[in-house]
Amino acid sequence: MQANLLLPLFSKQARRYQAIYYLLTGKRTVSNLSAGLAYQLLPYFHFYPKLSQDDYQAALQQLVEQHYAKIQATDKTIQLTSLGQVVQARLLQRGFWPTTYNYWQDGDWQLQWERLLLSVQVISNYQHHHAHYTPLATQPLVQNEIRHWFYRCGRTQQQQFVEELSATTAQLTPNQANLLVNSLRSSSYPGVSDFQLSLSLSLTASELILARVTVLSAFLRKVQQFPQSAPLRQVFQFPTTILSLGSTRTYELWRSGQPWSEIVQHSYQKESTLLEHLLEAAILMPDFDFDQPRLQQLVAANPESYFGQRLLEIQELRQGVQDD
Amino acid sequence: MTDLNSTTIKLQTELHERFNFQQFRPGQQELLQAILAGQNALGVLPTGSGKSLIYQFLAPHLNGLFVIVSPLISLMSDQLARIQAAHLGKAAVLNSRLNVQDRRNILTHLVDYKFLFMAPETLCQPQVLRYLQNITIGLFVVDEAHCISSWGPDFRPDYLRLGQVQQQLQPQVTLALTATATDQVCADIVQQLFAQQSVFIYRASVDRPNLYLRTEFVSSDEEKWQRLQLLLEQRWPTLIYVATRKTAEELALKIAETTKRQVAFYHAGLDNLARQQVQQLFMTDQLDVVVATSAFGMGINKDNVCLLVHYDMPENFENYLQEIGRAGRDEQQALTLIFVSQNDYQRLQTRRQLNQIRPQTVTHFYEQILDETLQNSSGQLAVLKAYQRANFSEADVIATLTKTQEVRELQLQQFWQFLNSTTCLRQQVCDYFDHEPKVIQHDALCCSTSQTQSLSVLLQRLNLPTLVAATTPTVNLLTPTQVWTQLFVNLPDKSSS
Known part of the structure; x- marks a missing residue:
């Protein structure tokens, strides 16, 4: 792995490097996708599916040794130094970095x-x-x-x-x-x-x-x-749905207006899993309706829950991305 | 005409008709006859002797699936491609790179396949075993069988389970193949794989008279590079082995920048298609120098490599023999040259020590205690997991690792002695590997060291055949129109290109 090629994935703000690794290797979890959304790296999902943890860690270490980046071991984050930002900008100017690539498209x-x-x-x-x-x-x-x-x-x-x-x-x-x-x-x-x-x-x-x-x-x-x-x-085969199979099923039922209690009742999966499906849709689906009353009711039932907190976070992130 | 003669003629006729070869290479026919008579077999045949032809040949003769256990994904892919290209039967590789659907497709349609390649780790998976137990296994092949022995250079704990798996699968016949097996390694293979069964053993001499062996002493990296430049002046198809991926890339770049040779690098970090392309271009002489790690090895058949250089020294005789075996497959004279450098020896020692798994790390692994070494080395973790899968206890692992580390140290010392020796190199190789080593008639085309003969004199004397310039010395990229012209017969309208 050529270490400096990771630079465009990082910024002067601290980023969770493990979440980025999992995103690059295609580990589809709400946590990793949220990180992708927060860092605007979702298009690079599954970009390096065979990248080994060893190679990735060695590359990060090299960036640190070259004074391009700093790692905070306690919260496992990485951020670019001023020098790293300069090198990043130069690298992007060379025109080969796939800025237009989007896995989901x-x-x-x-x-x-x-x-x-x-x-x-x-x-x-x-x-x-x-x-x-x-x-x-x-x-x-x-x-x-x-x-x-x-x-x-x-x-x-x-x-x-x-x-x-x-x-x-x-x-x-x-x-x-x-x-x-x-x-x-x-x-x-x-x-x-x-x-x-x-x-x-x-x-x-x-x-x-x-x-x-x-x-x-x-x-x-x-x-x-x-x-x-x-x-x-x-x-060529282009993605017809960007959600995982399970999430597609749950999201379709949700969109059809079926009451949440019925969706849960008729599913073989735990409610927490079904809620994660909704979160995945909230991250990936462009037309996800955050203002839908049913969704608000679901959050209101337990606003401090993982689902409620995450959904709010995702909504803010998506709003931020749109504002950018 | 005796039955034996009649069988021999039939086999040779079939060899010519199906594979277009005039005659068998040593050992092939003997092993085929044994297997066709229903015997299990162990073949120790030198590199380039056509080991894979044996199971390819047997396809129409034995019913059922041929399961071929192989240690490397690249090796399996190469064999698969060759079988597919030659239309020898339906074949597949079962490995972790397949998606769930492809994997299920293969497992549920096993009866449709003739060849199935997989690593021992895959074969030992309960699901895979269940599917295999439901069909007839015509032939069970253990390729690179030396991996079964802790005395071998590539010991893989998962290979130790193959004896047990073989009993579960009940194949009609089992064939173990290797190019590098000392007496000790052969004994281990027989014990692990054929414990209670009779087995036909064919051991060919490792001697390859057309390979000239040469040790080239250098005192610095700069001197090494200068000698290499001298070697690269002539356009011989050349394979250069180095120790690391980084060196492969750097040396290829240096060669590209300073010589007119068509060069590329090859290592396991390249994806399959890129590796395949380098092999293909090298095979057709579009490339005339490849700088490679040991990933370029088993299963790659380019006939006319007439210069093989060990830019970095390998760790032991076994790897050395395996790698020099890439040269001179067309049976023409070829030069194999290894640079001998105290610096390289020190580097090798350091790398070996760094890669050693300490007893404390083993203990931490078994007691599930957080271990910094394991956190930072997925390689060591994979080795320990393999031992665990093979049902090794903590004490057994420590004992085995201690033993293999001692063996590795001994092998390195023996190899270093060989490199620094003044007696016939070829004789020493035969003495190390062969069961009954022959006496080599040392002559001007046998071997030498740089201490007794200069490289330029040697090159003049050997007079190796150079390539006819089939390509231009530098690579010019083609325009789209030029590429379409070469790719397609019916060309698009000029206005669109």
Whole structure:
């Protein structure tokens, strides 16, 4: 882990570094999501799913040694020093940090990236009659999706896919387009290694990954404008709901107007769990109605409870984010 | 024609038809015949001898699923990709990276698969065992079986449970494979895995006559770098082993900046696709130098690596042998060179001591007392959890760790002696590993040290084959139009690109 790449996640105000770690690795709890909301880092949920605690801690330690950050061991918080803020600003100016990426809108970037690579590889190899090759996707889920997508694609749609791919890439900046196309490969086009690509773009290996997410995010936003039936659009899976399964169910029942007591009565889960589902919705759903009388009644029943306190906190945070 | 001859011919014909090889490598045929006769087998075959071909070959011959236990995710992924690319049968890797749905899909459709790769930790999970017990296991393969022995360099406590698991699964046949096993390690494998059963053992000599062994003494890091530059002047397909990920990245950068070689680094910190790309480009000579940690190893088959450099020294003979085995797989002359430096030796000693698990830490782990070392090292915690899963008591863990630490120390000392010795290096390697070591006829193409012969003289004498320049010396990124031209036959309208 290149330590300075964590700088954009911190600020001159103290932040709970463990909550940020759990956010980056995709641990979906009310506490972590609240922290993401408070620090405006929710878009980076699940950004580094494989980041180990050891590597993260070592990177934090390095930031401290470089005088970029200070750690408060007692409350496990980190805040940037003046020097750290300067380095952070310089890093952001270099333009590779994925400021536009949003997990809840773009989906899991690693899966989306594999979908792009594999779909290009499959069509290219098919056109060049290469039948035996190693798929450029490690996730069985992606392999299955693209296999089914390919079987649905006739000759005309393949050509349409190539045209849509080319047209979408042409809408990116020249640097973004170069990065994207030089990351593709197939049996007829070997491509270059990430190391060679990073050297050519004057980036480190870790910076290249971030630059790639930035490009992918820009690319996906354009893909989302295609109709559902477009072959390129069909390659990607975009989030249809941002809540977890349990939270979706609870939130749907809540929105349908069902009384809370009935929701609790008909559920196999504890009331505290169902209340956490509502809190998750309060954090993530843009249209969550904080002023709804039923919600106020629920809070009023026990205003000092964990739920009541958290909900108030979330409402204030969301208000703050909107004001920003 | 005898039955044996007839079987031999049949196997060779099948080898040619299915794999397009003219003949078996030493040990393959013997092990296949034993397994086809229903015998359990242990194969100790040198690196590059085609161990995985044995179970790939057996797919149409044995009914049921082949369960292959392997220690590394990267190794499993490589094998899986190879089986898929060659269409040898439906295959999957079962590991923690799968999501719940994919994992369930595999487990509920096991009968549809022919090859299932997994780490011992996964195999020992009760849920996995339950599914496996409901189907026929045709072959149970323990790859890198030396991990079962605390005398081996890569001892994994979870491997100790494989004997018990094998009894639960009742496979038709069990095959253990390794490239690096001394007599002691072989005895441990047999005892742990085949306690009460008969087993056919094939042990090939580790000697690879086409590998030239060389020790290169240097007194500083700068001198090491200068010698490496000399080696990199010729465009030989080159693999350079280093000790850490950081060194791999830094050295690759230095090479890229100061030479005209097409270089990349490779380590376990790269994601699967990036690793796969480096392998692929190296295999097709689009890259001619790879700087790698030990993650670049088991299961990677590039035929024409003719220069293999240990920029940093490994910890023991076993790793050294495993790694030099990446060179000269095309059976052409290859140079393997290891830098010998007192500084590196000291660094290795320090790193080893830092990584040692102290008895007090073990006690804290078992008594669930907060331990600073464990809080800061998930590596040590993982090792202790593995022992716990293998039902080791606290005392057993302390005893085993003490023993393995002594073994590691002994192995390092032996290896250091080897590096500083003046007698035939190849003979020493054979003496260390082989059950009945042959007498090596030392000649000009055998081995040398920098104390007796200069590097430039050696390079002239060896005259290794250089690559024909297939690529331009520097990487130029292509434009989108150029990339589309190479990727697709039916190109998009020019106006859109």
